[in-house]
Amino acid sequence: MNINPILKRELRVQSRGHGLLVLICGVNAILFMIGVLGCLAAAARTEQSLAADYGVLLDIYGLVAMALFVFMVMICPALTSGSISGERQSKTLELLMATGMSDMSIILGKLAASLYTVAVLLISCIPSIVLPLVYGGVSLLEMLQLVMALMTAALMTQSLGLFAGTLGFSVQRSTALAYIFLVVLLFGTFLPAFMGMPFSVYGRDNWLALLLILNPAVTVLSVVSMQVGGGSFPAELFARLNLDVSEVFLGHYIPAAMIAELFFSLMIIFASVKSLDMARGGFGYLLRKRKKEGIEK
Amino acid sequence: MMLRLEGITKFYGQFCALNGLSMEVEDGALYGFVGPNGAGKSTAMRIMCGILAPTSGKVSIDGKELRSGDQKQGRLIGYVPDSFGIYNDLKVYEYMDFFASCYGMTGLTARKRIEELLEFVGLSERSDFFVEALSRGMKQKLSLARALIHDPSILILDEPNSGLDPRSRYEFKSILSRLSDEGKTMVISSHMLNDISELCTDIGIIDHGSMVMSGRLSEVMKIVTSENPIVIGVETGLSRAIRSLKEREMVRSMSIKGNDILINFGGDRRAEAELLRELIEEGIGIRSFSRQKGSLESIFMQLTGHGEEKLVNAYENGRDEDQL
Numbered sequence: 001m002n003i004n005p006i007l008k009r010e011l012r013v014q015s016r017g018h019g020l021l022v023l024i025c026g027v028n029a030i031l032f033m034i035g036v037l038g039c040l041a042a043a044a045r046t047e048q049s050l051a052a053d054y055g056v057l058l059d060i061y062g063l064v065a066m067a068l069f070v071f072m073v074m075i076c077p078a079l080t081s082g083s084i085s086g087e088r089q090s091k092t093l094e095l096l097m098a099t100g101m102s103d104m105s106i107i108l109g110k111l112a113a114s115l116y117t118v119a120v121l122l123i124s125c126i127p128s129i130v131l132p133l134v135y136g137g138v139s140l141l142e143m144l145q146l147v148m149a150l151m152t153a154a155l156m157t158q159s160l161g162l163f164a165g166t167l168g169f170s171v172q173r174s175t176a177l178a179y180i181f182l183v184v185l186l187f188g189t190f191l192p193a194f195m196g197m198p199f200s201v202y203g204r205d206n207w208l209a210l211l212l213i214l215n216p217a218v219t220v221l222s223v224v225s226m227q228v229g230g231g232s233f234p235a236e237l238f239a240r241l242n243l244d245v246s247e248v249f250l251g252h253y254i255p256a257a258m259i260a261e262l263f264f265s266l267m268i269i270f271a272s273v274k275s276l277d278m279a280r281g282g283f284g285y286l287l288r289k290r291k292k293e294g295i296e297k
Numbered sequence: 298m299m300l301r302l303e304g305i306t307k308f309y310g311q312f313c314a315l316n317g318l319s320m321e322v323e324d325g326a327l328y329g330f331v332g333p334n335g336a337g338k339s340t341a342m343r344i345m346c347g348i349l350a351p352t353s354g355k356v357s358i359d360g361k362e363l364r365s366g367d368q369k370q371g372r373l374i375g376y377v378p379d380s381f382g383i384y385n386d387l388k389v390y391e392y393m394d395f396f397a398s399c400y401g402m403t404g405l406t407a408r409k410r411i412e413e414l415l416e417f418v419g420l421s422e423r424s425d426f427f428v429e430a431l432s433r434g435m436k437q438k439l440s441l442a443r444a445l446i447h448d449p450s451i452l453i454l455d456e457p458n459s460g461l462d463p464r465s466r467y468e469f470k471s472i473l474s475r476l477s478d479e480g481k482t483m484v485i486s487s488h489m490l491n492d493i494s495e496l497c498t499d500i501g502i503i504d505h506g507s508m509v510m511s512g513r514l515s516e517v518m519k520i521v522t523s524e525n526p527i528v529i530g531v532e533t534g535l536s537r538a539i540r541s542l543k544e545r546e547m548v549r550s551m552s553i554k555g556n557d558i559l560i561n562f563g564g565d566r567r568a569e570a571e572l573l574r575e576l577i578e579e580g581i582g583i584r585s586f587s588r589q590k591g592s593l594e595s596i597f598m599q600l601t602g603h604g605e606e607k608l609v610n611a612y613e614n615g616r617d618e619d620q621l
């Protein structure tokens with residue numbers, strides 16, 4: 001099988017360093033601590049009420065899942081923002097381009113490498129979140145759903161980081177830009193909804209507010225809420241924001257959001273490929289392409 | 298394979314780096330690409346490799362036009378950039394292996410080719426070293442080996458000699474001439490004009506983004522030699538000689554160094570002979586009389602520099618070297 005050479009190289013280098021190991025240990029240690037603290041709190045409460053409260057375990061599950069989400073989202077932009085800008089800085093990008101390897105395979109190779117890192121991290125964290133499974137609070141299928149939501153979030157934030165790296169800035173700047181993208185994604189998507197709130201003019205049919213569907217935090221929270229809190233989360237949020245969304249939409253919020261996020265990621269990946277191509281001289285290329293198409297017509 | 302650039306223009310924003318550059322590199326030629334700093338050599342070479350799209354103009358190989366980002370172009374051309382482009386976190390062998398797989402070579406084919414190439418550039422013993430730990434000259438050799446991995450028929454080398462000591466330069470040169478003997482078409486940009494003139498079959502001189510002069514090296518040399526100054530070694534009657542030369546129309550300018558007079562002479566060979574005869578008849582003791590031989594350096598200075606001043610400098614430098 002012909003494995004993407006860029007992915008192969010990244011994996012080889014990664015296997016030599018201790019970065020991934022440190023990351024896994026660090027994140028797991030923190031998740032474990034959150035879990036232990038939660039258990040202690042639960043134990044204290046159980047003593048008072050003299051009855052075992054398994055619901056608390058579910059709360060811990062939710063807490064740990066959200067903590068994992070936060071870590072991932074914090075790490076992902078940095079994982080990819082340097083992948084193209086770093087190659088540019090070390091002058092190897094033009095060598096890659098000179099090999100005639102397509103821009104798409106360069107981008108996909110880089111993305112696959114960082115997705116692999118996150119996947120390994122996620123798998124390593126499964127023991128930390130698996131506890132409620134034992135007591136039957138959460139099913140295996142639901143766990144899988146959480147993993148999928150987290151991976152989607154990872155893909156989205158990584159594509160944004162990758163895109164930031166193709167824009168021609170230094171590694172530091174593209175990393176900064178990647179985090180700005182992240183902030184826009186996590187908080188900026190709330191803006192239209194908030195802006196609609198005080199003005200009844202927008203009020204109920206503020207379609208821009210649907211940008212919220214791209215917010216991975218809302219999606220992951222919805223998944224967790226469905227699993228441990230009766231699924232009230234996205235409905236409550238939309239009600240708070242004074243948004244009138246249909247029952248059908250709320251009923252299918254999680255798959256809809258995940259599809260929208262995947263689609264968005266694909267668009268960003270495509271934009272990164274284009275942006276990499278622009279590095280060759282950009283507008284001239286576009287112009288000539290258009291001319292050529294004109295001739296063909 | 299024949300490489301041709303036609304009317305290539307490249308703008309970096311408002312700045313015009315290449316201004317209608319045209320050049321033709323014939324099959325099997327070793328093309329010396331020279332020009333002052335900032336003339337646009339690297340830009341032109343990037344365009345040849347398809348890493349950079351020209352603003353206008355076209356690049357073709359064997360008559361077939363190429364677009365930037367074209368996969369085929371990558372297969373045909375090997376490129377050694379002016380920067381090494383080296384992954385410091387890889388070992389020499391892994392570095393080669395990585396690029397081999399970029400060209401779709403894997404397994405035994407790749408391994409054989411890599412070993413062959415490392416042997417060729419003399420890095421076999423270092424194949425387990427981290428690239429980071431190589432000296433500049435070795436990195437340059439590795440860079441060349443990398444460019445050869447897919448056995449391209451055209452090689453484009455951007456200042457492969459810069460920063461190498463005389464010995465490495467010599468080694469590098471012999472590697473290049475071996476490649477040329479194998480029939481590879483090569484374009485080499487360099488500031489080491491002597492090295493180039495020893496190797497090249499063709500030459501192109503570029504300034505301000507367009508070609509100033511190009512052609513077979515021998516022909517270019519011929520043209521330029523006829524424009525070189527005549528050096529007259531005067532034994533006796535120096536002042537008389539100067540006076541006599543000043544009166545002549547064909548002597549456009551003159552400079553004196555010790556007992557030598559350098560004149561910029563506008564006449565043909567016959568006029569040269571005439572001049573010599575007349576000077577002797579005037580009783581001036583002439584020890585030597587010859588056109589200064591064209592060196593690439595003098596062509597370069599003449600075409601890209603400004604005025605005779607530099608010509609004389611080039612001449613003096615040449616003399617200093619002779620004395621050493």
Ligand SMILES: Nc1ncnc2c1ncn2[C@@H]1O[C@H](COP(=O)(O)OP(=O)(O)OP(=O)(O)O)[C@@H](O)[C@H]1O
Nearest residue numbers: 309312314332333334335336337338339340341379
């Ligand atoms: N990426 C870029 N953006 C803007 N200007 C550039 C860029 N690359 C090169 N230039 C400009 O284009 C001109 C030609 O540059 P180029 O590197 O091709 O010159 P060169 O002939 O290779 O010079 P040198 O002998 O110093 O290597 C220079 O004036 C340079 O400043």
Ligand SMILES: [Mg+2]
Nearest residue numbers: 338339379455
């Ligand atoms: Mg250059």
